[in-house]
Amino acid sequence: MLQELPTLTPGQYSLVFNMFSFTVATMTASFVFFVLARNNVAPKYRISMMVSALVVFIAGYHYFRITSSWEAAYALQNGMYQPTGELFNDAYRYVDWLLTVPLLTVELVLVMGLPKNERGPLAAKLGFLAALMIVLGYPGEVSENAALFGTRGLWGFLSTIPFVWILYILFTQLGDTIQRQSSRVSTLLGNARLLLLATWGFYPIAYMIPMAFPEAFPSNTPGTIVALQVGYTIADVLAKAGYGVLIYNIAKAKSEEEGFNVSEMVEPATASA
């Protein structure tokens, strides 16, 4: 929703600002890590590391933009942060999710090491459902009509359909594939799936609460704005950087099981010796 921003105390303003900046640092550092560490896993799993790197790269860009937008939206006056009248562009989140959420599902499929003829269609299906989920949420997010049974509620409901469908695929169809892996890998894959459920699950909750309890959680009080921005940010760090580290561990475990040993890898420099 394009909404009036409330006046914030320096503590409230800074908490949000610092969380955004923390996230720029985390995402860009994760990008460097995923790029550098991809050679620690067997070649067939490197593509999932590359997708992890793309996700945090895109998120790093958007958090940089969000940080600047937050800075432009407020100015310190008489000891309080007053809205300047510039728009705080929360839509950056949707643009980010439209790109990154499908990639997160693709990452999981790629690291499983499925046969090629299963991998492609499954990644395409999950990616499409993830993009659909984001696209259907957007009209509700920007709508002025925040009623539970109004525009916001309707699009929120429509957006939930692909979300539930994704969960169904992850928890039933992929259940067998996960069971077939070694116990170490299947635990890690189970964790990645749960992390995805928990972090993505934050969004529909944050979307619904102000609708369901408009009086207890009015959407433009300082408390709600700060809690929402901090909550979204923590969910994004876990869903992208944290999830990427889990994917790295899965790729590493599978590489070792398949006989790829990074510590025996000779350095390129000695190759010509």
Next chain:
Amino acid sequence: MLQELPTLTPGQYSLVFNMFSFTVATMTASFVFFVLARNNVAPKYRISMMVSALVVFIAGYHYFRITSSWEAAYALQNGMYQPTGELFNDAYRYVDWLLTVPLLTVELVLVMGLPKNERGPLAAKLGFLAALMIVLGYPGEVSENAALFGTRGLWGFLSTIPFVWILYILFTQLGDTIQRQSSRVSTLLGNARLLLLATWGFYPIAYMIPMAFPEAFPSNTPGTIVALQVGYTIADVLAKAGYGVLIYNIAKAKSEEEGFNVSEMVEPATASA
């Protein structure tokens, strides 16, 4: 045309802004992908991946500039976005195309794996025609005379000659070459050629419509401006990032057919052992 910008609603302004920002993210992330993924294809096809990377790098830079120019051209006043009097520099698109459009034709030639003596002259010819097409379109675009049989119409017509010539080469001369490939590769090459026709075809249509139907599509209403910017942006994402992914798939398919297998790739170090 240098024209007066209309007042926009926050929704219209933000839609264009967010599309530009989305494109910055997509182009730069694609750059990272093409650079990282070039080792997944046989060495002879890596040069086409590098050209893909250059195209999206250049486009990412220009979209960053376009985003800033859009931001400077408008300011929020009394709930509406009013033009500030700063120029919205649409000419960034021409500068971008002058560099990227010839490279897009070169990419296609390089990935075909033609013999060296055919490849060079063909890439040079297509690249030259593509640059000529952009150069000839520019005087019409900046002209104040928007009549169908005036300056705009004349340069538009001249620019169409190299465009048709390129299509002639792609659809007749290269037809045989495409037919000679395996069925998987020839389908992908056919798709790349069609994507090029469809996305490039958007430009002459967008160029001609306000000329041909000045009353139905007056060039400076909010609807026309938003539709044009969103349309150009979608066409650019498909023509550069989408096309690059297609080229990657072609390079990968050809590498596999020629016995290059990334998952069995020997490490650089052990290769010479």
